[in-house]
Amino acid sequence: MPALTHADTPxxxxxxxxxxxxxxGFGVRxxxxxxxxxxxxxxxxxxIDYRLSARAMEAxxxxxxxxxxxxxxxxxxxxxxxxxxxxxxxLRYRIQYHALLNMYRVRNEGDGDLYNFSTLSAALDSMxxxxxxxxxxxxxxxxxxxxxxxxxxxxxxxxxxxxxRPIAYTNxxxxxxxxxxxxxxxx
Amino acid sequence: MAFDKIKPPxxxxxxxxxxxxxxxxxxxxxxxxxxxELSAMYSWLLLVxxxxxxxxxxxxxxxxxxxxxQLKKREAGSRLTTRMVSLFVVLALAPAAIVFYFSMQFLHQxxxxxxxxxxxxxxxxxxxxxxxxxxxxxxxxxxxTEQLAGKLVDVQETLxxxxxxxxxxxxxxxxxxxxxxxxxxxxxxxxxxxxxxxxLPDEHTWLQLRQNAEFxxxxxxxxxxxxxxxxxxxxxxxxxxxxxLYPVPVRIADLADSVEFAFVRYQEMHFxxxxxxxxxxLALSLxxxxxxxxxxxxxxxxxRNIVAPVKALVxxxxxxxxxxxxxxLPVMAQDDLGFLVxxxxxxxxxxxRASDETRMAGIEVENQRAxxxxxxxxxxxGVISFDAEHKIRTANQAAYRIFHIPVTQFVGRTLLExxxxxxxxxxxxxxxxxxxxxxxxxxxxxxxxxxxxxxxxLLCRGTPLFSQEGRRVGAVVVFDDVxxxxxxxxxxxxxxxxxxLAHEIKNPLTPIQLSAERLQHKLADKLAExxxxxLRRSTxxxxxxxxxxxxxVDDFSEYAKPSKKQTVDIDLPGLVQEVLALYVLKSGVKFxxxxxxxxxxxxxDPVSIRQVLHNLIKNALEAIGDKxxxxxxxxxxxxxxxxxxxxxxxxxxxxxxxxQIEQIFEPYVTTKARGTGLGLAIVKKIIEEHGGAxxxxxxxxxxxxxxxxxxxxxxxxxxxxxxxxxxACNF
Numbered sequence: 001m002p003a004l005t006h007a008d009t010p011x012x013x014x015x016x017x018x019x020x021x022x023x024x025g026f027g028v029r030x031x032x033x034x035x036x037x038x039x040x041x042x043x044x045x046x047x048i049d050y051r052l053s054a055r056a057m058e059a060x061x062x063x064x065x066x067x068x069x070x071x072x073x074x075x076x077x078x079x080x081x082x083x084x085x086x087x088x089x090x091l092r093y094r095i096q097y098h099a100l101l102n103m104y105r106v107r108n109e110g111d112g113d114l115y116n117f118s119t120l121s122a123a124l125d126s127m128x129x130x131x132x133x134x135x136x137x138x139x140x141x142x143x144x145x146x147x148x149x150x151x152x153x154x155x156x157x158x159x160x161x162x163x164x165r166p167i168a169y170t171n172x173x174x175x176x177x178x179x180x181x182x183x184x185x186x187x
Numbered sequence: 188m189a190f191d192k193i194k195p196p197x198x199x200x201x202x203x204x205x206x207x208x209x210x211x212x213x214x215x216x217x218x219x220x221x222x223x224e225l226s227a228m229y230s231w232l233l234l235v236x237x238x239x240x241x242x243x244x245x246x247x248x249x250x251x252x253x254x255x256x257q258l259k260k261r262e263a264g265s266r267l268t269t270r271m272v273s274l275f276v277v278l279a280l281a282p283a284a285i286v287f288y289f290s291m292q293f294l295h296q297x298x299x300x301x302x303x304x305x306x307x308x309x310x311x312x313x314x315x316x317x318x319x320x321x322x323x324x325x326x327x328x329x330x331x332t333e334q335l336a337g338k339l340v341d342v343q344e345t346l347x348x349x350x351x352x353x354x355x356x357x358x359x360x361x362x363x364x365x366x367x368x369x370x371x372x373x374x375x376x377x378x379x380x381x382x383x384x385x386x387l388p389d390e391h392t393w394l395q396l397r398q399n400a401e402f403x404x405x406x407x408x409x410x411x412x413x414x415x416x417x418x419x420x421x422x423x424x425x426x427x428x429x430x431x432l433y434p435v436p437v438r439i440a441d442l443a444d445s446v447e448f449a450f451v452r453y454q455e456m457h458f459x460x461x462x463x464x465x466x467x468x469l470a471l472s473l474x475x476x477x478x479x480x481x482x483x484x485x486x487x488x489x490x491r492n493i494v495a496p497v498k499a500l501v502x503x504x505x506x507x508x509x510x511x512x513x514x515x516l517p518v519m520a521q522d523d524l525g526f527l528v529x530x531x532x533x534x535x536x537x538x539x540r541a542s543d544e545t546r547m548a549g550i551e552v553e554n555q556r557a558x559x560x561x562x563x564x565x566x567x568x569g570v571i572s573f574d575a576e577h578k579i580r581t582a583n584q585a586a587y588r589i590f591h592i593p594v595t596q597f598v599g600r601t602l603l604e605x606x607x608x609x610x611x612x613x614x615x616x617x618x619x620x621x622x623x624x625x626x627x628x629x630x631x632x633x634x635x636x637x638x639x640x641x642x643x644x645l646l647c648r649g650t651p652l653f654s655q656e657g658r659r660v661g662a663v664v665v666f667d668d669v670x671x672x673x674x675x676x677x678x679x680x681x682x683x684x685x686x687x688l689a690h691e692i693k694n695p696l697t698p699i700q701l702s703a704e705r706l707q708h709k710l711a712d713k714l715a716e717x718x719x720x721x722l723r724r725s726t727x728x729x730x731x732x733x734x735x736x737x738x739x740v741d742d743f744s745e746y747a748k749p750s751k752k753q754t755v756d757i758d759l760p761g762l763v764q765e766v767l768a769l770y771v772l773k774s775g776v777k778f779x780x781x782x783x784x785x786x787x788x789x790x791x792d793p794v795s796i797r798q799v800l801h802n803l804i805k806n807a808l809e810a811i812g813d814k815x816x817x818x819x820x821x822x823x824x825x826x827x828x829x830x831x832x833x834x835x836x837x838x839x840x841x842x843x844x845x846x847q848i849e850q851i852f853e854p855y856v857t858t859k860a861r862g863t864g865l866g867l868a869i870v871k872k873i874i875e876e877h878g879g880a881x882x883x884x885x886x887x888x889x890x891x892x893x894x895x896x897x898x899x900x901x902x903x904x905x906x907x908x909x910x911x912x913x914x915a916c917n918f
Contacts, residue, residue, distance in 0.1 A: 058458065059458060062455055062457070062458030062459075063451035063452070063454045063458070064458065064459075098407075098447065098451075099314055099450050099454065100314060100318060100321075100405075100443055100444075100447035100450075101405050103407075105407070114407065116406065116407055122391060158229075158230060161459055161462075162229055162466065163459045163462035163463040163465070163466040163467075164459060164462045165229055165230055165233075165466070166230075166233060166462075166465065166469055167462050167465065169230060
């Protein structure tokens, strides 16, 4: 199912325009995004599709930890000014291969929770699901204004081992981060 | 603003820049150490260093470009700069390249030496050993749990909790839980009574469990704690699952952890080997590139500073070579180049002073020459100088005035060449040339010739010129027109003679006359008729002769005394008419008078001028006899920038013999039987006293005419002509 991208949000033309997908076969994309009213706030439900490149996979299997940042922001549209960022939050995951246990370990850097998976896809899936992420208080919602929620997933290249960094910045195989994906927040 | 003054000197800027570069490089190399805090800034440092290199590259490129342009324009100092920069680059590049090459070699070999097959093997073996050890423990726990499960078969759910507690304590598990087939917790027991919720297996585990009926795995509980999770099926009527969590002993967990850490580290390093080499090479190359570029740039600046005085010197030298001696170069440093610049300045000063002196001397010489030339030009004596080949070198104004030849136009030619153009001067020129060629010493000669103004007499003095070595280098001839001087001498002499004659002769004449008349008066009556007649004739003769003698003496005294008594403006045509009026009645003689239009006035004594005309006309009448033609013409002429009135008087009488022409104006020269010979002498004297000139018009006579007329016996058609020039009256 295609992601709800800018093309589907005619009202929000001032936010960042997503660039073309970097490469075929690998990269991170946001799919199945949905905003629902949960109690007294709006919550984000989204699925992220992680597809690692061969180089990234190889690094991971050789014990290199990969850090992923999921940036989430809520924007309020303004007619004559750039959009106001109301909420700017994020998640940070670390994924690492453990040779002794032959497991992939995912760690939520926010709360320190650890999860172990015997397969890579299971580990990636654990990072893929964003469930019930509060993006806006219901009370902060002003009718008549237009809102949008954006997601961007980046691979933290500066957290890579030092020798890998220059390569990560120059080799497209390491261009794994997604673009901003936006969709409108409607009542 | 005083900003310029507080601007730091260029050397300080360079030092600061170098410090900055060193700091950046140091930071970069520190950042490559994994543990360093700068590690996080590695990418930024790399970027900044890269940018720095690009900036330096730009600077060096700009310098090279400007140098190339200067070279193309062949600007001063550009070749020296090029040579020095090339030398510097080669000198800096060679050792840097060598060090770089060996560093790279060392780096690559060093990194490669970290890894080899044995260590690889050992690492994998160690990991396998750990895994095997854990596996063994897991299997053992699995069997143990299976045995425990046997005891739980068909146990009442209410009793299960109690049984579970026993079993857990028996087995040494930290937690034990019984699940229903659907995953519901039936009973649970934990070593830690606080744990109400047991650890739940995830979906993946359930999947495996349903497939294999048992499950065993190592479960990392926390970051550094390992548990063995065992789930077995309790085979009763209703299948249940028993999950037991066994803690791995701390020692074993630590060892396994340590092995894993080492293995992972090794694995990672092995994987990153190429990246490591690349990033070290990158850092090294960047360091080398940046230091080299900075060095080259600084070299450019320093060499420019070094070459600047040389450049200035080259420019200055060029300027001096092209004649601009006012070169003052700034002395920028107290080193050898500064000394050179100072010396150059001193040299240009001296050259400038010397050239000034030369110029002044030249001006002085020129002034002297002009002064001498002015003196020479204003000399009344003509001066002509000759070179060793007797060619004219210089001539003054007076030479022209005397010869009436523009001698200055004939510079570089000999006098003989002049002869071809001026045949009438052939005689004097030839004789001067002869004297020039022959004389070895100072010579003096009087040369007479017939010039356009009549006979002229020159006093020439020649002086041969010798160089210091005694070589003959030319001659100088100075000549004076002494015609007037000689004439004046003659006139003075004749005047004295006349005055004496008048005085000595006139005195006895009166007594002689009186005595003769007394003799006549006393003796006439006493003598016989014949004797008385003789006496009367004799005394008459005496008286007549005495009277004639008196007249002659009067003439003499007339000649001797100054004639110009009073000067008034005289209208010459009027005067001529007046004089001619006395002669026109004379039959047989025709007068033809020709006046030029315009004023023909002179300043002079009218009595004297009238006498001149009388004398000349009388002279002509005596020459032509009873019949003939006398022509008189008056016109204005210009000579030597002065206006003259020319009176020309011609007759058609027998003419003047050639040998008489030269002496005709001297006293007692006459062609006539009668006459004192003073007529023309007086005329000449009066004219000269009036500042004029008179000469026989030789041009009127054609050569040989005189001889022809003498031979034919008819001299009356030859004619004589006189030309008088008197200064005109200017208004």
